Amino acid sequence: MPVYTVHAPPPVDDERGASPDRFVFVRDGFYVWAFVFGPLWLLGRRLWLALLGYLVVVVAMTFALAALRVGAGPRLAVMLLMALLLGLEAASLWRWTLRRRGWRQLDVVVGDDLPSAERRFFDRWSSRQPAPIGFSFPIDRGAPPPTRSVPLPSSSIFGDIVGSFPRPGAPR
Numbered sequence: 001m002p003v004y005t006v007h008a009p010p011p012v013d014d015e016r017g018a019s020p021d022r023f024v025f026v027r028d029g030f031y032v033w034a035f036v037f038g039p040l041w042l043l044g045r046r047l048w049l050a051l052l053g054y055l056v057v058v059v060a061m062t063f064a065l066a067a068l069r070v071g072a073g074p075r076l077a078v079m080l081l082m083a084l085l086l087g088l089e090a091a092s093l094w095r096w097t098l099r100r101r102g103w104r105q106l107d108v109v110v111g112d113d114l115p116s117a118e119r120r121f122f123d124r125w126s127s128r129q130p131a132p133i134g135f136s137f138p139i140d141r142g143a144p145p146p147t148r149s150v151p152l153p154s155s156s157i158f159g160d161i162v163g164s165f166p167r168p169g170a171p172r
Contacts, residue, residue, distance in 0.1 A: 001110050003028040004117045005095060010102035020122065023106070024098065025114060028091050035087030042093075049100075050093040058082060 004025045034041040042051040061082065065075050086093075099105070107125070111117025 001112055002117070004109050004111065004114070004121075006106045006109060006121050007095070007098045007103045008106050010104070020125075024103070025109075025117060025121075026091050026094050026098070027114070030087050031090035032087065034090035035083050038083055038086045041086075041090065045094055045097075047093055047097045050097060054082075054086060 004027050007024045007026065009022050031041065038054060039051060042054060058079070061078055062075075065078060095105075107121055109117045109121040109124075111120050
């Protein structure tokens with residue numbers, strides 16, 4: 001089963017935590033598209049330093065093989081080995097770039113495919129999250145408290161309460 005590492009973006013000043021929509025799942029293993037279209041794959045993932053390093057190594061190998069007057073067959077074999085190395089190390093380059101940009105690795109998850117790995121991760125991740133602040137379930141406190149019957153004192157000559165609120169039961 002494939003193994004995925006889960007990465008969260010660095011928190012922005014105004015947000016408390018990273019949005020789960022922005023989490024990145026990086027599969028561990030061989031990347032065929034990085035092997036076949038190495039520089040384009042690196043460009044698509046925005047791995048600028050890895051692309052620069054790859055181009056420097058390929059150009060240096062090309063010049064070294066040309067200076068040694070190596071034939072076309074061994075040159076092709078060396079370039080295929082370089083592409084194979086990129087396909088094998090693509091996930092490591094991607095993780096390195098994410099870490100360099102301030103992303104943090106949250107977890108390692110195993111799944112048959114990406115959707116099952118996401119489901120497994122978010123099941124575990126949501127159970128570890130704290131409850132929302134300011135929300136609590138209603139509490140049943142039973143019946144209202146009992147009231148006492150105390151006679152009301154009269155406050156004026158006419159028996160009305162001074163102010164806007166008359167005595168209960170008095171005419172308006």
